[in-house]
Amino acid sequence: MARNSTKNPTSPSFPWEFPVPNTPFWQDLPYPLSRNFFQAFTTAELAAFEEAGQFPTDEKFPKNAKVELLETLLQLKLGRFPKSAGPDVEKADYGEWTKVTLALLSAANFLHNSSQEEELINSWLTANSKFSPENKSPHRAYADLLVRQGKYLQAIPLYREVLSWMQTHPILGLDAPQTLGCMRGLAGALIKCGRGAEVEEGEKMIGEMGVLAGGMEEGRFGEYKGMEEELLAKFIEEMSVWRKG
Numbered sequence: 001m002a003r004n005s006t007k008n009p010t011s012p013s014f015p016w017e018f019p020v021p022n023t024p025f026w027q028d029l030p031y032p033l034s035r036n037f038f039q040a041f042t043t044a045e046l047a048a049f050e051e052a053g054q055f056p057t058d059e060k061f062p063k064n065a066k067v068e069l070l071e072t073l074l075q076l077k078l079g080r081f082p083k084s085a086g087p088d089v090e091k092a093d094y095g096e097w098t099k100v101t102l103a104l105l106s107a108a109n110f111l112h113n114s115s116q117e118e119e120l121i122n123s124w125l126t127a128n129s130k131f132s133p134e135n136k137s138p139h140r141a142y143a144d145l146l147v148r149q150g151k152y153l154q155a156i157p158l159y160r161e162v163l164s165w166m167q168t169h170p171i172l173g174l175d176a177p178q179t180l181g182c183m184r185g186l187a188g189a190l191i192k193c194g195r196g197a198e199v200e201e202g203e204k205m206i207g208e209m210g211v212l213a214g215g216m217e218e219g220r221f222g223e224y225k226g227m228e229e230e231l232l233a234k235f236i237e238e239m240s241v242w243r244k245g
Helices: 029-041 041-052 063-078 089-112 114-131 137-148 150-168 177-193 196-214 223-244
Strands: none
Touching: 029 063, 029 089, 063 089, 089 114, 114 137, 137 150, 137 177, 150 177, 177 196, 177 223, 196 223
């Protein structure tokens, strides 16, 4: 049995979905972290990990220790890329290098390693500007990091740039889960920056997200409707707590 982002046994047919085993090692780890790890390796590499017993089956094995183990395996793979210590990765390797970098970012975020996150994002931004400048995914990662650092005004223009890209992206669009996630990021930064016009804009966006999430059932992303409504409700609660100080 496997799980996906919607917590259902079958995955929606989108490139960001990957069936993650619902086994003791994986079942209590965040889905995005697990998915990013699996997508960073080939089927043969993953089979070799299983055969070597890399993933402990003890249900009491600490989550942080699990993520540190995954981080070690990812660092080993990163070291196989030519010039992989920084943004000078070869163009032919960029796609695979990006997958490993994204998985390492997930691990660093889970382990609250802000300095490593920043280093990875800077490398990703530099390489991305050379090989895939139209892709705004690393900008989204940077905006999220800035918010966690309390740098809301710096994050806002990045979120706006990413949101515009997502809303017109042929695979995403106005109501994709990634687009709604970016809207939550932007709305949160607007509200937390504390400036009148920005706060008002952020509050307005909450209503817009409610309309988009409520109408998902009729569109391409209907399978995500329940999940997005839950995420929006959680976000609204977080903003309520924030306002109360």
